[in-house]
Amino acid sequence: xxxxxxxxxxxxxxxxxxxxxxxxxxxxxxxxxxxxxxxxxxxxxxxxxxxxxxxxxxxxxxxxxxxxxxxxxxxxxxxxxxxxxxxxxxxxxxxxxxxxxxxxxxxxxxxxxxxxxxxxxxxxxxxxxxxxxxxxxxxxxxxxxxxxxxxxxxxxxxxxxxxxxxxxxxxxxxxxxxxxxxxxxxxxxxxxxxxxxxxxxxxxxxxxxxxxxxxxxxxxxxxxxxxxxxxxxxxxxxxxxxxxxxxxxxxxxxxxxxxxxxxxxxxxxxxxxxxxxxxxxxxxxxxxxxxxxxxxxxxxxxxxxxxxxxxxxxxxxxxxxxxxxxxxxxxxxxxxxxxxxxxxxxxxxxxxxxxxxxxxxxxxxxxxxxxxxxxxxxxxxxxxxxxxxxxxxxxx
Numbered sequence: 001x002x003x004x005x006x007x008x009x010x011x012x013x014x015x016x017x018x019x020x021x022x023x024x025x026x027x028x029x030x031x032x033x034x035x036x037x038x039x040x041x042x043x044x045x046x047x048x049x050x051x052x053x054x055x056x057x058x059x060x061x062x063x064x065x066x067x068x069x070x071x072x073x074x075x076x077x078x079x080x081x082x083x084x085x086x087x088x089x090x091x092x093x094x095x096x097x098x099x100x101x102x103x104x105x106x107x108x109x110x111x112x113x114x115x116x117x118x119x120x121x122x123x124x125x126x127x128x129x130x131x132x133x134x135x136x137x138x139x140x141x142x143x144x145x146x147x148x149x150x151x152x153x154x155x156x157x158x159x160x161x162x163x164x165x166x167x168x169x170x171x172x173x174x175x176x177x178x179x180x181x182x183x184x185x186x187x188x189x190x191x192x193x194x195x196x197x198x199x200x201x202x203x204x205x206x207x208x209x210x211x212x213x214x215x216x217x218x219x220x221x222x223x224x225x226x227x228x229x230x231x232x233x234x235x236x237x238x239x240x241x242x243x244x245x246x247x248x249x250x251x252x253x254x255x256x257x258x259x260x261x262x263x264x265x266x267x268x269x270x271x272x273x274x275x276x277x278x279x280x281x282x283x284x285x286x287x288x289x290x291x292x293x294x295x296x297x298x299x300x301x302x303x304x305x306x307x308x309x310x311x312x313x314x315x316x317x318x319x320x321x322x323x324x325x326x327x328x329x330x331x332x333x334x335x336x337x338x339x340x341x342x343x344x345x346x347x348x349x350x351x352x353x354x355x356x357x358x359x360x361x362x363x364x365x366x367x368x369x370x371x372x373x374x375x376x377x378x379x380x381x382x383x384x385x386x387x388x389x390x391x392x393x394x395x396x
Contacts, residue, residue: 012097012210014197017041017121019114020071020078021049022104022133026189028053035194037201041092043117045081045109046070059092061085061113071108075146078112089120097210098200099126100193101158106135106143111150118157127214129223130158131192133185136166160223160315162192164248188248192225195262195311204297206274208260212293216258220315224249224256230308235265236273239310240280246312256285257316261294264311266303269296277310285314 016038018027024042031040032054043059044050047068050058060068062081071077082089093099099121103110114132121128132151135143155161169185176184196217199208217223226249228242244253253259261281263274274296282292302309 011037012200013039013095014098014100014201015039015041015093015096015126016100016102016193016197017043017093017117018055019043019101019103019117020107020110021046022107022185023102023110023114024049024053024055026102026186028055029183029186030190030193031055033190035190035197038193038197039096043082043085043089043109043113045078045113057092059085059088061109071112073108073143075108075112075150078107078109079116080112081109082113082116086116086120089117090124093117093121093124093126096121096124096126098196098213099124099128100196101128101130101154102132102189102193103130104133104135105150105154106139106147111146115150115153115157118154122157127218128158129160129162129196129217130154131162131164131189131225133164133166133189136170155221160217160220162223162225162313163250164188164192164225165250168248168250188225188227191227191311192313195225195313196260198297199260199262199295202297204295205269205271206294206296208293208295213260215291216260216293216313216315220258222317223313223315224251224253224317226253226312228310228312230310231306235306235308236263236276236310237280239263239308240277243310243312244281244284251317253281253284253312253314254286255317256287256290256314258314259285259290259292260311260313261292262297262311263294263308264297264299264302265308266306267298267300268303268306269298269308271296273308277308281312 014037016027016030018024018041021044024044027040027042039057040055041057041059042050042053042055043061045061045066045068047060050060061078062084065084066077066081071081101114101118101121103114105111105114114130118128118130132154134147137144151161151163164185166185169181169188196213200210200213226243226246228239228246230236230238230242259281261278263269263277265273274294278292278294282290
């Protein structure tokens, strides 16, 4: 977030930092699945979680204050820990042109530390984008309140914020094993990051430079994120409509001022496909002054089924527009987007291993979450006395 005009090299320096349990999981999967031109970092108060990740760049937050034992579901502890480790964080983030901060909001480390890390990222002069999730309703009143407060604080220090509701994910995940459900959530975080990084860093039919992305994302506040899949002769229209009515969208994209559209298809993709996608998106926005930038990439894995994946990131909304259009919802397409994506060649190639690992039933983990949160929701104190180790990883 630097007002000065800067010259950027052909390959902008991109860094992604995952904060807390949810952010660590997402970044670990991004690292394992591979992403071009990106440096990955994970930061946590829980040393054991850090040790379990293959991401090489690890930052223990508040080593003296937390002793590597977690934040105990207390955002104040997470914040203090991040402040204690400010020098390490600054050294890690310096030199980037674009920094993504990802976290699951509502827990101690993600909620408390993410705004501090975003502020440090902002102070480096980089473009800063936050992609975070909100907790499920069953995780309790306090956790959801912490998440809302944390997001408000986070927005003070980032250029754009993409917020993904886990309850919306639940609409199309259904009664799936919990590991599979959160693998889906991590995949969405990964897709949000990779949509932007690939446009800059990966050679494609149509690439964007960093200046294009900065125009769309710099100082824009709320951002909406949707993804869709289409197949066959009408794949462009199908994928575009799927993306703009995605369950992930917290509100309609009508009125957006700036939009990134990423179109990925098989070897038969044409520029007409891209133009058809942009036309659908443009009509949905219904703003004659909208600035749409788009990229087109080829992925050979999409060739056999003649598939097209469209990702849309829209910015330039005001708070009132988001609130008023959010009531309209997008539930009519609640199951189509990811029901379709789960059958795509691209999805299967990157997620089959994660799904094979899923073993714990959804119902058992919901019960576990209720039991774990009982001391928070029924106790006299705002925070639980339990350590963060007592919480499932996805609740940290």
